[in-house]
Amino acid sequence: MGVFLRVGGEFLVTVCGFNERYLEITMTALLVSVAIYTIMGGMLSVLITDYLQFVVMSVGLLVVTVLILYKVGWTNITDAVATQHGAGGFNPFVHEKLGYAFVIYFALHQLAVVLTWQTTVQRLLAAKDTLTGLKIYTRTSFFFVCRFLIPGLWGMAALAVLGPQWIGTPESLQAMPKLLSTIVPMGLMGVLIAAMLAADMSTDSAYMLTWGSVIYNDILAPFRNKNFSEKRGILWNRMIVGCIGIFLLVYGLWYPLKGNLWNYLAITGTIYLASMSVLLISCCYWKRANNWGAAGAIMAGAVIPITYLVMEQLPATKGLAARIGPYQSGIATYAVAWTAMIGGSLLKPKTETVLEEAKAL
Amino acid sequence: MTGEIHWFWLAMTIAVIIWYSTITIYISFRGAFDIKEMLGRLDQLAKEEREAVDRRL
Numbered sequence: 075m076g077v078f079l080r081v082g083g084e085f086l087v088t089v090c091g092f093n094e095r096y097l098e099i100t101m102t103a104l105l106v107s108v109a110i111y112t113i114m115g116g117m118l119s120v121l122i123t124d125y126l127q128f129v130v131m132s133v134g135l136l137v138v139t140v141l142i143l144y145k146v147g148w149t150n151i152t153d154a155v156a157t158q159h160g161a162g163g164f165n166p167f168v169h170e171k172l173g174y175a176f177v178i179y180f181a182l183h184q185l186a187v188v189l190t191w192q193t194t195v196q197r198l199l200a201a202k203d204t205l206t207g208l209k210i211y212t213r214t215s216f217f218f219v220c221r222f223l224i225p226g227l228w229g230m231a232a233l234a235v236l237g238p239q240w241i242g243t244p245e246s247l248q249a250m251p252k253l254l255s256t257i258v259p260m261g262l263m264g265v266l267i268a269a270m271l272a273a274d275m276s277t278d279s280a281y282m283l284t285w286g287s288v289i290y291n292d293i294l295a296p297f298r299n300k301n302f303s304e305k306r307g308i309l310w311n312r313m314i315v316g317c318i319g320i321f322l323l324v325y326g327l328w329y330p331l332k333g334n335l336w337n338y339l340a341i342t343g344t345i346y347l348a349s350m351s352v353l354l355i356s357c358c359y360w361k362r363a364n365n366w367g368a369a370g371a372i373m374a375g376a377v378i379p380i381t382y383l384v385m386e387q388l389p390a391t392k393g394l395a396a397r398i399g400p401y402q403s404g405i406a407t408y409a410v411a412w413t414a415m416i417g418g419s420l421l422k423p424k425t426e427t428v429l430e431e432a433k434a435l
Numbered sequence: 436m437t438g439e440i441h442w443f444w445l446a447m448t449i450a451v452i453i454w455y456s457t458i459t460i461y462i463s464f465r466g467a468f469d470i471k472e473m474l475g476r477l478d479q480l481a482k483e484e485r486e487a488v489d490r491r492l
Contacts, residue, residue, distance in 0.1 A: 125466045125470060128459075128462065129459065129462065132458075132459040132462075133454060133459065135457055136455060136459065137451065139452060143448075148445060148448075164440040164443075165440055216454055217458070219447070219451060220451045220455050222457075222482075223447060224450060227448060
């Protein structure tokens with residue numbers, strides 16, 4: 075989550091043509107403005123600003139997408155992808171670096187995201203009834219196609235206009251903003267910057283608010299002897315949101331953006347997503363699921379991605395990590411989390427479960 | 436086969452632009468209406484709470 079602030083800051087700095095030394099100031103200004111309205115206004119201000127930001131962001135995304143198709147052209151875009159990646163550029167199953175492992179891993183990953191990622195679940199929990207909750211999933215499902223296809227199209231246009239020399243370099247993340255800074259005319263640039271600011275700010279505010287509520291309601295709840303008064307609860311929530319803001323800033327300033335950011339986000343996300351999705355499904359649909367299995371799934375779900383990330387950084391194991399690949403390690407994480415959940419739950423003696431249930435009653 | 440896949444992605448891109456435009460227009464109007472209604476409801480709730488406190492005093 076700390077990476078988003080840096081990505082947003084770098085995007086804005088590149089698109090606006092600012093000097094890179096203003097990156098930290100841009101990031102800090104962005105975060106401070108978001109933190110102020112999130113801390114002071116809470117859910118209500120995030121809800122209203124999210125609505126306004128969605129409208130501005132969507133208009134910007136649509137206008138720029140149409141402009142890209144008009145200026146760069148569909149044929150030029152597809153020709154550039156075909157020259158660089160062949161048939162694999164259009165079909166992940168035949169791509170030499172992606173293949174079935176990529177598709178299976180991201181199917182598992184996206185399923186876990188819509189089931190358990192806090193910013194997604196927040197919408198479900200805010201629904202007035204079950205029917206509305208179901209509609210959130212069915213009617214917004216195509217929105218996920220938009221979320222992936224539009225930035226993908228912009229990236230493909232960057233490949234067509236700027237050429238393949240950016241691929242695999244540390245600067246590859248700046249290819250798309252570089253393209254936009256060259257093809258978007260002055261007036262529209264204002265709309266684009268407003269759209270990207272809106273996207274970045276709504277992401278940061280939603281993360282601060284939702285993770286703040288998780289920390290307050292789930293992590294701190296066992297340490298509270300009695301319920302806080304409303305005033306005290308709000309004060310605690312504001313302090314937690316402030317601390318998350320500081321974390322975002324420190325991590326964003328410290329973390330250097332590297333080539334394949336998408337895989338990095340997916341692997342770090344798997345530490346949480348693999349175990350939580352396994353827990354949610356098994357605790358809802360399997361009667362034998364218990365705390366031994368849950369603890370096993372949480373530990374197992376964290377071990378593989380962390381080991382993989384460490385292996386990627388160590389010179390001695392870097393080659394092995396590259397041979398295994400991020401997608402295979404991701405699939406293994408889900409498999410091991412499921413095995414630990416089932417194994418741990420079955421290992422716990424039934425008598426102990428019965429005793430715990432009786433004590434809880 | 437590659438030509439067919441190009442058509443698939445072109446159709447998908449057009450579908451995305453149409454769908455996204457429709458949703459943006461719908462949410463712009465419906466969202467403004469819903470937020471206005473919600474703020475009105477919250478105002479009414481706050482007013483009722485203030486009146487209840489006044490009555491107790």
